[in-house]
Amino acid sequence: MAPKSAAARIAGALRSNVADLPPGGRLPGERDLADTHEVARGTIRAALAMLVQDGTVIGRPGRGYYRREHPLVDWWPLTFERDGYRRDTPEAGLDAWAADVKAQGFNPRQDVKVSIVEASPLIAAGLDVDPGELVVVRERIRYVDDWPIQTADSYYPMWVAQGTDIMRPGDLTIPGGLMRAAGHPQARFVDELTGRMASDEDAARMDLPRITPVFMHVRVGYDANDRRVRVIVTVAPTDRNRIMFESPGGAA
Amino acid sequence: MAPKSAAARIAGALRSNVADLPPGGRLPGERDLADTHEVARGTIRAALAMLVQDGTVIGRPGRGYYRREHPLVDWWPLTFERDGYRRDTPEAGLDAWAADVKAQGFNPRQDVKVSIVEASPLIAAGLDVDPGELVVVRERIRYVDDWPIQTADSYYPMWVAQGTDIMRPGDLTIPGGLMRAAGHPQARFVDELTGRMASDEDAARMDLPRITPVFMHVRVGYDANDRRVRVIVTVAPTDRNRIMFESPGGAA
DNA sequence: CAGTGGTCTAGACCACGCT
DNA sequence: GCGTGGTCTAGACCACTGG
Numbered sequence: 050m051a052p053k054s055a056a057a058r059i060a061g062a063l064r065s066n067v068a069d070l071p072p073g074g075r076l077p078g079e080r081d082l083a084d085t086h087e088v089a090r091g092t093i094r095a096a097l098a099m100l101v102q103d104g105t106v107i108g109r110p111g112r113g114y115y116r117r118e119h120p121l122v123d124w125w126p127l128t129f130e131r132d133g134y135r136r137d138t139p140e141a142g143l144d145a146w147a148a149d150v151k152a153q154g155f156n157p158r159q160d161v162k163v164s165i166v167e168a169s170p171l172i173a174a175g176l177d178v179d180p181g182e183l184v185v186v187r188e189r190i191r192y193v194d195d196w197p198i199q200t201a202d203s204y205y206p207m208w209v210a211q212g213t214d215i216m217r218p219g220d221l222t223i224p225g226g227l228m229r230a231a232g233h234p235q236a237r238f239v240d241e242l243t244g245r246m247a248s249d250e251d252a253a254r255m256d257l258p259r260i261t262p263v264f265m266h267v268r269v270g271y272d273a274n275d276r277r278v279r280v281i282v283t284v285a286p287t288d289r290n291r292i293m294f295e296s297p298g299g300a301a
Numbered sequence: 302m303a304p305k306s307a308a309a310r311i312a313g314a315l316r317s318n319v320a321d322l323p324p325g326g327r328l329p330g331e332r333d334l335a336d337t338h339e340v341a342r343g344t345i346r347a348a349l350a351m352l353v354q355d356g357t358v359i360g361r362p363g364r365g366y367y368r369r370e371h372p373l374v375d376w377w378p379l380t381f382e383r384d385g386y387r388r389d390t391p392e393a394g395l396d397a398w399a400a401d402v403k404a405q406g407f408n409p410r411q412d413v414k415v416s417i418v419e420a421s422p423l424i425a426a427g428l429d430v431d432p433g434e435l436v437v438v439r440e441r442i443r444y445v446d447d448w449p450i451q452t453a454d455s456y457y458p459m460w461v462a463q464g465t466d467i468m469r470p471g472d473l474t475i476p477g478g479l480m481r482a483a484g485h486p487q488a489r490f491v492d493e494l495t496g497r498m499a500s501d502e503d504a505a506r507m508d509l510p511r512i513t514p515v516f517m518h519v520r521v522g523y524d525a526n527d528r529r530v531r532v533i534v535t536v537a538p539t540d541r542n543r544i545m546f547e548s549p550g551g552a553a
Numbered sequence: 554c555a556g557t558g559g560t561c562t563a564g565a566c567c568a569c570g571c572t
Numbered sequence: 573g574c575g576t577g578g579t580c581t582a583g584a585c586c587a588c589t590g591g
Binding site for chain 1: 578579580581582583587588589590
């Protein structure tokens with residue numbers, strides 16, 4: 050019924066081979082696979098690309114292809130305050146994301162870099178400032194068991210960040226949250242979720258092959274006066290992250 | 302700083318060319334582009350693939366590449382009942398999705414096919430039935446302005462669907478919702494969102510190039526007795542869909 | 554150093570859309 | 573029938589990895 054390409058057929062065969070491998074086990078090299086399947090190397094690469102994309106296999110330049118070791122990490126970007134549901138009072142010293150990861154039995158870590166940059170068009174639109182205006186950014190790379198899982202960059206207008214802990218480098222863990230401590234508790238968020246392929250920058254920060262699809266999550270936070278006080282841009286490769294949420298029933 | 306590949310460099314150049322094109326305008330063929338940029342056709346294809354992935358351009362087999370005409374369609378999978386926020390009493394004759402699309406000024410349409418199938422492992426896990434057990438599926442293909450936007454397949458256990466409107470073919474528009482009418486109003490949902498590349502099946506149903514990344518949204522619906530009464534699997538290409546939600550503030 | 558994946562070339566044949 | 577994209581081949585050179 051479905052006329053499969055040679056690459057798709059080989060991808061299926063490789064999938065079985067990978068299943069017989071121990072986690073972390075290595076596949077033969079592209080040239081070997083090309084010989085045994087009697088196709089050109091390009092065809093093998095197309096097949097392997099499919100396995101990389103769905104996370105079956107990890108490609109390491111200069112080393113080879115390996116069976117995936119780590120499972121998908123669940124990410125709950127929505128924080129309800131309903132039914133006593135989940136967090137919102139995360140364990141001391143952990144932000145919501147880190148608390149979630151720890152609850153899944155993994156070990157979270159975040160590298161943080163603070164700097165002052167000119168607002169890109171995306172950020173300017175989110176913060177309602179002029180493009181090129183100076184804003185403060187806290188760039189985070191999040192690791193789970195020392196494996197890069199996602200990047201989360203928070204942008205603040207100067208008038209919010211000035212003279213607060215926001216400008217302090219390092220992985221801050223402030224009870225009640227950074228924004229509340231800075232005097233701008235957030236009243237609501239608007240979230241936008243799009244998808245794309247990993248950019249060169251994503252690839253460099255998270256050590257990804259550029260064929261990986263990623264989620265891009267943009268959250269605009271508003272304070273009680275409906276002023277935009279923060280934009281968070283999270284980039285999460287789909288082969289490492291699963292987004293979860295729960296909602297009350299409706300007519301749908 | 303960033304050592305770009307030839308394909309990436311050409312992709313950038315093409316991006317400018319596309320911007321000068323009217324929406325729907327056609328690019329030169331791959332062989333022409335290869336000549337003018339003095340590279341092999343494969344390199345041009347790699348560059349074009351980048352533009353297709355981020356939705357700048359639409360590839361039509363046998364015809365050519367065209368500048369994208371239609372904007373991203375917003376999709377709000379979450380239905381709050383707060384602040385008088387949005388829908389949940391959708392316009393008569395429209396489900397929540399169609400009402401959203403119409404509110405954006407577009408024209409929604411859905412093709413529905415009803416059938417009885419054996420539960421796949423994914424569906425069996427979601428409905429808490431045995432794999433291979435017979436379930437009812439309502440397969441929908443959703444169009445916006447006659448452009449395929451997403452597929453949404455709803456699976457029901459037999460004991461839920463038997464003898465109800467669920468088994469009636471066609472695009473049903475039942476005030477209060479199909480589930481309520483069938484005697485199984487849903488108390489809550491658990492949602493899971495993953496990403497992957499379009500499968501052969503996705504490509505066929507929505508006329509996609511297989512290099513398109515897609516969102517896969519799996520929603521499990523529970524009734525008041527916490528029984529699983531429905532699983533909806535939605536596949537939404539990231540180059541046509543943007544997922545939106547809004548949430549109350551927290552400590553995060 | 555030899556082996557790996559990453560990229561590119563210059564062809565080729567195919568199925569499909571159009572006229 | 574001709575042009576289009578989709579796929580595949582059999583090479584090549586590169587940068588990077590590891591021992």
